Amino acid sequence: MIHISTKSSAIWGAGYLVAAGALFAGANTAVQGAGMIHGVPSPTIAFWQYTIALIAVLPLVWRSQWRTTRPVLHLIRVGLAAIGVQLWIAGLAYVPIWQAIALILTSPLFVTTGAGLFLGEALTRSRVLAVLLGAFGGVLILAPWQDDFTWAAILPVGAALFWGASSLVAKRLTQTETAETLTLYLLVLLVPINALGLVGAGAAVSPPAIWLVALAGLLVAGAQYLLVRAYVVADAAYLQPFDHLKLPLNVGLGLLFFGFAPPGLMWLGAAIIIGSSAWLLRQEA
Numbered sequence: 690m691i692h693i694s695t696k697s698s699a700i701w702g703a704g705y706l707v708a709a710g711a712l713f714a715g716a717n718t719a720v721q722g723a724g725m726i727h728g729v730p731s732p733t734i735a736f737w738q739y740t741i742a743l744i745a746v747l748p749l750v751w752r753s754q755w756r757t758t759r760p761v762l763h764l765i766r767v768g769l770a771a772i773g774v775q776l777w778i779a780g781l782a783y784v785p786i787w788q789a790i791a792l793i794l795t796s797p798l799f800v801t802t803g804a805g806l807f808l809g810e811a812l813t814r815s816r817v818l819a820v821l822l823g824a825f826g827g828v829l830i831l832a833p834w835q836d837d838f839t840w841a842a843i844l845p846v847g848a849a850l851f852w853g854a855s856s857l858v859a860k861r862l863t864q865t866e867t868a869e870t871l872t873l874y875l876l877v878l879l880v881p882i883n884a885l886g887l888v889g890a891g892a893a894v895s896p897p898a899i900w901l902v903a904l905a906g907l908l909v910a911g912a913q914y915l916l917v918r919a920y921v922v923a924d925a926a927y928l929q930p931f932d933h934l935k936l937p938l939n940v941g942l943g944l945l946f947f948g949f950a951p952p953g954l955m956w957l958g959a960a961i962i963i964g965s966s967a968w969l970l971r972q973e974a
Contacts, residue, residue: 702923703931703966705915710935712912717786718942719905724782725947727898731778732886734902737894739774739883741906742913743876757870759862766858767878773851774879775886780844786943787951790936791958792845794827797929799853804926808860816926819969823933826961829954859917860925868917875913930969933962 720738723729757763780789801820805812862871894902919928937959943949 698922699927702919702928705919705922706928706931707934709912709915709919710932711938712908712915714935714938714942716905716908716912717781717790717939718946719901719908720778721781721786721943722946723894723898723901723905724778727895727901729894729898729902730891731782732775732883732889733892733894734905735774735778736880736883736887736892737902738778738906738909739876739879741903742910743880745907745910746872746876746914757866757874759865762858762862763874764878766855766862767875767882769851769855769858770875771879771882773848773855774883776844776851777848780841780848783841783844784839785949785951786947787936787940787949788842789845790939791827792842793849793852794824794933794936794962795846796849796853796856797932798824799850800856801926801929803853803857804860804924807857808925810924810926812926815969815972816930819930819965822965823930823962826933826958826965827936829958829961856916856920856925860920863917863921868914868921871917872910872914876910927969930966934966936962 716738720734723734724731777789777793780792797820801812801816804810859871940949940951940959944951
């Protein structure tokens, strides 16, 4: 069992995850611009996004240890992540970024439960309460009872399930693998898997969208590394409420670049999410 033993571990773990969320928010905004505005197919975006991310990461991690005794776990982790990526990018082509992010907030529920069942991590009262509060804030923002709710928004829920499972496998791998090695294997294996989606969509990207896809790839490269670093230093169950903070980050960028104006309940939901994360950090630290 992996425990958070110091205040430094709690703070650094939360900091890594929040920084990763900020980079993911930027990548999501670029992806939505390429898909919704320029009409680039989601499989094409996924392929080039992670190809560029791999090119960006290789010079930094090339000297890392390539040898591993757990190749099957690496394949399982990447397979789960690949399905999540495809579902997520497809969802961004149909729903506003704030709504998609609200639905992805179900991922911490999967990770926290799985961390207790499969990783032996403690499901403390404060951890469970913080996750539930964050999920409640997400529901307020989503407002599925409203008439403009679309079933295409369920795609991010599928992404949340598969990303949650992938995160649990990544946490297991941190027992023997470095953050650099985990990032390297993820990107190296994701590129050929995502290439399978090009069969029907094609690899061409319209000139106005090229810079958006390239930016998304660079931001994802940094985000994936920081995400793994967070799992190296802190418990997966502890980290999940801080994952909720990506919601206000994505909402802000969506409002700034696309004019997506969430309803008033978004602000109440965001306040609950931020408050639950800050409370848990104080409790654990």
